[in-house]
Amino acid sequence: MSKLYAELIRIRFLTMLAYRVNYYSGIIIYNINIGAYYFLWGAIYGGQPQLGGLSPEQMTAYVAISWMSRAFYFNNIDQEIAQDVREGKVAIEMIRPYNYLSVKAAQALGEGMFRLFFFAIPGILLVSLFIPFHFPTSLQTWGLYLTSLLLAFVINTEINLLTGVLTFFLFRNEGIMWAKRVMVDLLSGVTLPISFFPGWAQALLAFLPFQAINYYPSMIFAGAAGADKAAQVLLLQALWIFVLLVPIALLWRQAKQKLVVQGG
């Protein structure tokens, strides 16, 4: 089975390489995003030593790293599932001896690895030439960060699977998928670190899975979470992974029964 998933990841890698223009423009877009946020935050700080518990240096690192994390965990598999359902391609997926959702997740991982190696890492190296940026020095922080990032990927992928599977019931759910995309970016801390939210919002967000997607791994990377806190964070992420599995399994079982193949 692992051979199959390795092959799927490899194939996704290859298909992403097939379009060179996409690849080059991807690197540029990452730089523009990181650069824009860097200057925006520079203006907001306006010489103040601290905002929301973060120094300007920590904030720079936070912005760069949250975009680097996003490169890895972000994927469009919900839109791919929606397209498969709308165009009836899901029929082809169902005649194959595998679980459709696991395969989608494996493809997402292939895509995430591609983005990480070919967009994010070159992007962040390029950015570090222009703006002051400190990589963590301890191996432990790196290890914790990468583990947390992998868990973040799983949580985000689960959320995407959920919105994607909804297409089986709604047929057109672009609205939900776009709303989800904006919500994940806002509530996971890409647009704004969670510590900048008002107290009541932070309390509310603690009960939602979104900050486990970006805020937690970025805090670990920026050195704002100690070892104890980091362990707690990883545990919370693992918990969310299990909790989210339940609605996916239920919806998927219903979806297979309700499946209608569009177009002949």
Added chain:
Amino acid sequence: MIEVKSLVKEFRIHQTRPGLGGAIRDLFRREYKTVKAVDHVTFSVEEGEMFALIGENGAGKSTTIKMMTGILTPTGGEIIINGYVPYQEREKYVRSIGVVFGQRSQLWWDLSPLESFRLLKSIYKVEEAAANAWLDRLIEELDIGSFVNQPVRKLSLGQRMRCEVAAALIHKPKLLFLDEPTVGLDVLVKQKIRDFLRNLNETEKTTILLTTHDVTDIEALCKRVLVMDKGKLIFDGKLAELKEKWGSGTEILFQFRARTTPDQLRAALGDLPCELIRENEYAIRVKIQRSQEMLPYVLSTVMSTFEVSDVKMSEASTEDIVRNIYSTDSEVAAHE
């Protein structure tokens, strides 16, 4: 090998109400109509058979195939194929079947067919050495060797279709479904695919199920034909029987040396059930319902009684029969 018992599939289709008021009411409460796409279909198939499922658009063929391949869950009835219930044990079951959808590709658009075959090999977890020998044979017999390295998006439809057939057979399934495999292909490619399928059926004893609108497919490949109409199975039997049942019979055109009237011919043939049509003073057309036994009798009787200068025979083609079935659907439904 295939057992299908009173299979039913219903779809709930939501009805849109007309106008703005209707659209607003639809927002709150939708009206649904239940449509029976497949209505108590029963048949069984032996190993090594090659058969066609035909019917108009919307007759329920594709829905039936989709239930047989485990894609759709039936509303009622039973299906057991290769010892599995397709929709319950889908992942295990689909290892034993191959499917070609004429209107959808199962190859990866941006990759070469060879890359797709490689991926399919790991999907089906086939044993490497045997799979390679089998793939070499597929590539040779389908004659796709010259373009398996090009990206699929650069292939012509005919080239792609042959690759699709190879892709469906990578894991050497015992049962192959082809849903309108020859749509839009030219005669030569059709011929290649048919020859390949016939050979596959003979050498590997692969059971092949075909849905098609192309009558020449059926004539070239299938002995057995199933006809569906409005979700019901209205015919299940040999192609020859189909011709007997719905064919407009056989026509014989006799050209006589001397002037001959239909009455003279009728006198010679006795009360044989046939229709005599006067073509001109020297020619008469005889229409008989079945060719079996009646044809030799008509020929020998007429030839021994009259001086005949020429004989032309025409049998209703399968195409005519299919047209008959499709156009007289109400009458056909009454047959059942």
